[in-house]
Amino acid sequence: MKALLDFIPLIAFFLASKQYGILAGAGALLIATLVVYVLHLIKQKGKLDKQQWVTLILTIFFCGLTLLLKDDIFLKWKSTVINGVFAVALVGSVLIKRPLLQLAMKSIYTLSASGWNKLTLVWAVYFVLMAFLQYYFAFYTSEQTWINFKTYGWIPFMLVFMIGQFVALKNHLNPDLVEKGKE
Numbered sequence: 001m002k003a004l005l006d007f008i009p010l011i012a013f014f015l016a017s018k019q020y021g022i023l024a025g026a027g028a029l030l031i032a033t034l035v036v037y038v039l040h041l042i043k044q045k046g047k048l049d050k051q052q053w054v055t056l057i058l059t060i061f062f063c064g065l066t067l068l069l070k071d072d073i074f075l076k077w078k079s080t081v082i083n084g085v086f087a088v089a090l091v092g093s094v095l096i097k098r099p100l101l102q103l104a105m106k107s108i109y110t111l112s113a114s115g116w117n118k119l120t121l122v123w124a125v126y127f128v129l130m131a132f133l134q135y136y137f138a139f140y141t142s143e144q145t146w147i148n149f150k151t152y153g154w155i156p157f158m159l160v161f162m163i164g165q166f167v168a169l170k171n172h173l174n175p176d177l178v179e180k181g182k183e
């Protein structure tokens with residue numbers, strides 16, 4: 001359900017941008033993000049995780065600047081910066097020997113310390129790739145191509161990555177989780 005809610009701002013951005021332009025898209029993205037995060041706050045009993053806070057704050061910042069200065073350059077940087085922040089946070093967590101993915105996925109996978117570090121770094125590379133793609137489509141393609149990529153063009157990359165991760169880690173699924181699935 002959480003993932004489905006997170007698509008609402010993208011849909012709002014896409015529809016408003018296609019119909020009324022980038023500035024309207026930025027406004028729709030901002031409003032839809034605020035509504036979705038209020039719903040997250042209610043559902044999560046007044047708490048957001050760190051990833052949600054980063055996304056919320058950067059969305060408010062970049063959409064706010066875009067609307068205030070009437071310049072889409074800020075909105076075009078939003079996804080690149082968010083992906084970059086996630087990549088840096090993941091690499092940093094490995095450097096301080098507290099891989100974030102271990103904290104987030106320890107109930108799903110059983111990995112060694114080295115395995116958690118490798119998985120976290122693979123995710124960091126994924127976020128660097130996504131930052132690069134967001135940058136490329138924002139600054140080296142047409143506005144319509146960028147809008148399309150920002151809205152749904154990144155989804156095939158995510159699906160391939162997630163499927164590849166599952167295939168690579170299927171033998172490391174938490175045995176308790178596997179047993180629950182058999183019941």
